[in-house]
Amino acid sequence: MTVIATYTYDPASVDARKEILAEHLEFITGLEQAGKILAVGKVRQAAFDILFLLDVATPEEAKTALAEDPFHKRGYVTAVEAYEWGPTRGRLSSSL
Numbered sequence: 001m002t003v004i005a006t007y008t009y010d011p012a013s014v015d016a017r018k019e020i021l022a023e024h025l026e027f028i029t030g031l032e033q034a035g036k037i038l039a040v041g042k043v044r045q046a047a048f049d050i051l052f053l054l055d056v057a058t059p060e061e062a063k064t065a066l067a068e069d070p071f072h073k074r075g076y077v078t079a080v081e082a083y084e085w086g087p088t089r090g091r092l093s094s095s096l
Contacts, residue, residue, distance in 0.1 A: 002038065002055060002096045003062045005082040006048035013076035023070040036065060040049070048081070059083055 009017070015025070031037045031054075037051040056062050059082035071077050087093040 001057055002085045002087075003059050003082050005052040005054055005059070005062045005066060005080060007050035007052075007066070007071075007077050009050075009071070009077040010076055010078045013071075015017045016074070017071060017076050019067045020070050020074065027069050031065065032054075048079070053085075054082075060092065081088075 028037065028040065036054050036056055038055055040050065040052045042049060043051050052062070052066070054062050054065075056065065062081055062082040066072060066077075066080055066082075069077065072080070087096060
């Protein structure tokens with residue numbers, strides 16, 4: 001199943017996140033190597049900061065996996081949302 005998940009960061013955590021960026025990126029790399037990340041990136045001018053497109057069984061699995069992120073463990077992520085997603089049109093609709 002494809003799941004869309006989002007992160008919202010604590011705006012006051014910008015400098016603190018920079019200090020542990022290497023740990024965070026190592027975590028993201030691990031999810032990629034496990035085949036769980038289809039795409040991830042920053043979203044500008046939205047109510048959230050990061051959007052993940054994940055290959056996991058359920059939204060709950062996405063939240064459980066993302067809870068292991070060093071950013072999340074240190075409280076820099078203030079909200080995580082996750083939803084089932086099934087594209088019906090476009091290039092991704094036939095590949096996911």
